[in-house]
Amino acid sequence: MKKFDLVKLKNTKPYKNLNLYKDSNGIILEEQKGKSKVLFFNPLNRGECLITQVNNFDISYQNAAFPSNLHEEFINYFSSIEKRAVSKFSIPKVKEFDWVKLNVEKPKYAKEGIHKGEIGCVMSDHAFQNCVEVDFINFDDSMAVDMDDLEVIKRREDK
Amino acid sequence: MSAFSDLIKVDKNGRIYYNKWIEWIHLYNYVGIEREVVEEYIAVALRHCASCMALSGCYFFKGVMPKYPLHPHCDCKTMDIDINWVKKKAKAECKIEKFTEYIFTDEEQSKGKKALFESWGFDISDSEYLKNEFCRQALENYLSGNYKLKKLDGEGQRLAIPITLKNKTFYSGWLLRPQGLIINITPYGGKFK
Numbered sequence: 001m002k003k004f005d006l007v008k009l010k011n012t013k014p015y016k017n018l019n020l021y022k023d024s025n026g027i028i029l030e031e032q033k034g035k036s037k038v039l040f041f042n043p044l045n046r047g048e049c050l051i052t053q054v055n056n057f058d059i060s061y062q063n064a065a066f067p068s069n070l071h072e073e074f075i076n077y078f079s080s081i082e083k084r085a086v087s088k089f090s091i092p093k094v095k096e097f098d099w100v101k102l103n104v105e106k107p108k109y110a111k112e113g114i115h116k117g118e119i120g121c122v123m124s125d126h127a128f129q130n131c132v133e134v135d136f137i138n139f140d141d142s143m144a145v146d147m148d149d150l151e152v153i154k155r156r157e158d159k
Numbered sequence: 160m161s162a163f164s165d166l167i168k169v170d171k172n173g174r175i176y177y178n179k180w181i182e183w184i185h186l187y188n189y190v191g192i193e194r195e196v197v198e199e200y201i202a203v204a205l206r207h208c209a210s211c212m213a214l215s216g217c218y219f220f221k222g223v224m225p226k227y228p229l230h231p232h233c234d235c236k237t238m239d240i241d242i243n244w245v246k247k248k249a250k251a252e253c254k255i256e257k258f259t260e261y262i263f264t265d266e267e268q269s270k271g272k273k274a275l276f277e278s279w280g281f282d283i284s285d286s287e288y289l290k291n292e293f294c295r296q297a298l299e300n301y302l303s304g305n306y307k308l309k310k311l312d313g314e315g316q317r318l319a320i321p322i323t324l325k326n327k328t329f330y331s332g333w334l335l336r337p338q339g340l341i342i343n344i345t346p347y348g349g350k351f352k
Contacts, residue, residue, distance in 0.1 A: 006196055025196050041196070047209075047313070067197060070205075077205050097260040121261050123344050128314040129209075133344055135261070135332075137271060140349025141309060141317070142332050156260060 001036060001056060003028055004066040004074075009040065011058040018052055019089040026059070027066050039081065042089045047129040051085045093147045094132055096125040099154035102136075102145065109149075114139055119153065179304065180245050181224065181237040185215035209313025211235050216337030217316060218245045220304030225311055246302055249339030251294035257346050258286035272347050279325045289324075293343060296322050297333060301341055306333075317344065321351050 001007065009015070009024045026038040034056050042048035066074065074081075094100055098121070102109060105116040120136035131144040185207070211229055218240065219225070227237060262272050263283035276282075281289060297320045300306055309317035309332070318341065319330040332348040333341045 027196070064196075070197070073205060080206070097256060123257075123261075124314075128312075131314075133314070135345040140330070141319075142345045142348075143310070144312060144314060 001028055001031055001059075001061050003031060004068075004071060006062040006064045006066060007036075007038060007059040008062055009038075009054070009058065010060050014058060015052065015054065017088065018050060019091055020050070020052075021089070024089075025062075031056070039085070040089075043126065044092050045090055045127040045130060048090060049081065049085050050087070050089055051082065090130075092127050092132070094122050094150055094152055095156055096122055097156035098122045098152050100134060100150040101153050102134075102149060103151045104149045106149065109143075109145070112139070112141075112143055114143065179221050180240050180242055181219055181221055182240045183214040183217050183219065183224075183227075184236045184238055185211050185234065208233070210311050213313055213315040214311070217335050218249070218339045220306075223304055223306060223308060225308060225316060242302075245339050249298060249302060249341070251298040251301070251333075251341045251343070253290050253293050253297075253343035253346075255286050255290045257343055258289050259283060262289075262346055275347065279327060281324070289346070292324070293322055293331060293346060296320075297331065297341060297343070301333075301339075319348055322346075 005028045007026050007028060009020055009022060009026065012020050012022050020040060021043055024040045024043055026040040028036050028038055029051065030037040035053055036056055036059065037051065037053050038059065040050050040052065042050070100120055100122060102114060102116055102118045102120070109115070114136055118136045118138060120134040120139075120142075122132050123135045123142050124133040126132075127147060128144070130148065131146050132150075133142045134145045134150070135142040208230065211233060214225065214229070214235070224237075227233075228235060262276055263286065264273070276289075300320050301318070305321065307319040307330070309319050311317070314334065316335045318333045318335055320333050320341070321328050322331045328351040330348040330351055331343065332345040334344050335341055
């Protein structure tokens with residue numbers, strides 16, 4: 001494995017404190033002496049990334065590398081990525097088919113006709129930049145809502 | 160709607176045909192692992208326009224596509240593609256839980272939608288049929304260009320696609336993904352207007 005190779009995390013046990021998920025996608029940033037510094041992406045909250053060192057035997061190579069025509073841009077932008085990288089992955093507060101209540105009044109929801117107290121059902125199995133798709137009962141369309149603005153009123157029963 | 164002349168193309172054998180479909184392409188157009196990593200993750204890390212990245216690889220009927228270019232200095236391109244290619248690749252996905260866990264749930268909050276479907280003669284035992292019927296009709300309407308554009312953001316382009324059950328037509332909400340994949344978000348998205 002070498003720099004810019006795409007990898008997946010196979011063994012999460014040693015990295016429990018980082019909330020890394022099995023099969024999280026990552027890009028190798030540095031590789032030496034059986035260890036790699038990897039930029040991982042949160043599959044449950046797209047847009048969130050984390051940089052950590054892992055043992056090479058805990059990751060698998062995906063037979064692909066980050067496209068070479070993006071290397072320069074990636075290197076130029078790396079300090080910004082580093083700044084925004086989190087210290088551990090967030091665990092989504094809500095899951096698909098949880099029933100939720102909007103617990104804030106914000107202009108971005110109000111302009112769509114959604115106000116504090118509205119009840120809806122989560123319709124996506126992952127978040128994007130901390131937002132999930134919610135189908136509100138009194139609203140014909142689903143809309144993306146920040147998970148921090150939601151309160152779970154009924155969890156989907158795990159089956 | 161595009162100009163009529165834009166829709167007429169001549170293939171390499173000199174045959175005239177109507178080209179009504181485009182593929183939206185951002186700077187990079189990959190398939191497989193590269194697409195997953197480049198377009199869904201790095202796009203955000205590198206702060207490329209998330210909406211453009213979400214549109215990359217999506218197929219649109221020319222009469223019903225997002226404003227192009229999407230924004231000033233947009234790097235995206237569109238490429239004419241044949242309807243037969245779209246037909247070959249496109250598919251619709253809908254989780255059965257959209258019915259069993261949402262429409263027909265016993266939750267007090269869902270009574271309106273549950274009552275609506277029950278008034279049409281459906282109950283939870285019809286979930287499998289409904290799932291298949293929604294996929295069939297949504298795919299057929301998408302391929303006919305019979306859909307409306309709804310919200311676009313980094314998650315993707317939402318589509319409102321009409322579904323008809325027992326002579327009642329309404330919209331259902333779908334998310335358009337690359338290569339003609341449409342994924343159901345919500346089975347009932349309001350009255351057909």
